[in-house]
Amino acid sequence: MKIKFNKIYKSNKEKKYIMDVLDNHSISGDGIYTDKVIEFLKRKYSIMNILMTTSCSQSLEMAIRLAKVKEGDEVILPSFSFTSCANSILAVNAKPVFARVEKETLNIDINSIKRLITDQTKAIMVIHYGGISANIDEIMKIAKEHNIKVIEDAAHAIGAFSNGRTLGSIGDFGSISFHSTKNITSGEGGAIYINSEGIDKNNADIMHQKGTNRFEFLNGNTEKYVWKGYGSSFCPSEILMAHLYAQLEDVEKVTEERLKIVKIYNKLVEEFKDILFSYTKFNTESNGHLFYIFFKDLDKANKFKKYVNNKNIDVRTHYVPLHSTEFGKKYKNDFLNYHLEDDIDKKLMRLPLYPALTDSEIEYICKEIRNGFIYCNTSL
């Protein structure tokens, strides 16, 4: 048996909707499938304002600009995160300030945030790792006290919640990814949720429409559209939105199937928790985006990986903490101790997790994962 790390979900409706666009509509953006996607997300997840984008990276950059983060400002984010998070901060010449993550969830650590806040802090960027919520209520409280904005990077988190609220809808901004590595996809794609009343929605529309008031024009409120301010091209093609809509209609089914597998893996690794530093705990509000195991010991991690790879099971490590990369080390802040993040990129492994896994494949993975644990724990 050969087990791939990921296979994208297929709903069988993608072709039908894409053909509908090709046969009956314009393939550029802001058409009926964009509207369908936005209405779906608004209704299902109680989101006030949504703009679709071509990626979560673009959504993060919009959020940083809309939060009015400027040159010299500081933005706190976990070092264990994706490059796009830090890049969005560099895009406006602000400074990424790296925080630690907590052991239980690998989400940003609250104490770390408290220690890093200065007069220059303009925003906190929160990643909901693997679709499991960060301690968002506590973060919102700290942000209010200091009058700073919260940007939720909910790239992993479509269909995931915290106390009934959809992830991405709680901070001032939420940023979603529909990249093909995520639960629901248009290949490339994203969305930005604009949640707080204090954000100039008109400014967001202008930024989204290449710096023009084209939205007013599309709504028939002006005869022509003109340059109004800073903007860029964030708008996804209708072909992408047709693909996305076909998948979104199945979001609950996808989540359910993923969580079923998470539950099985969770039970399996519980037996071996003495050799693990942490691992994904089953959580009914999560979306089963990923399942990770984090070894205490580097040698055991290497042995485990070698064993399961030999059994043709593709397990993957994850982010190299940004402060420990050659480019990122200039943003290392020395009063923080990063021991949790040391070697996390070699000690953390994600298991194959997607709805297309068959029962016999899951059985095979579980058998060999167990053997891998035993092997790395007993061999010299």
Ligand SMILES: *Cc1c(COP(=O)(O)O)cnc(C)c1O
């Ligand atoms: C995937 C991912 C992104 C980037 O998403 P794109 O849509 O590919 O730009 C950003 N942040 C996190 C945490 C991600 O996992």
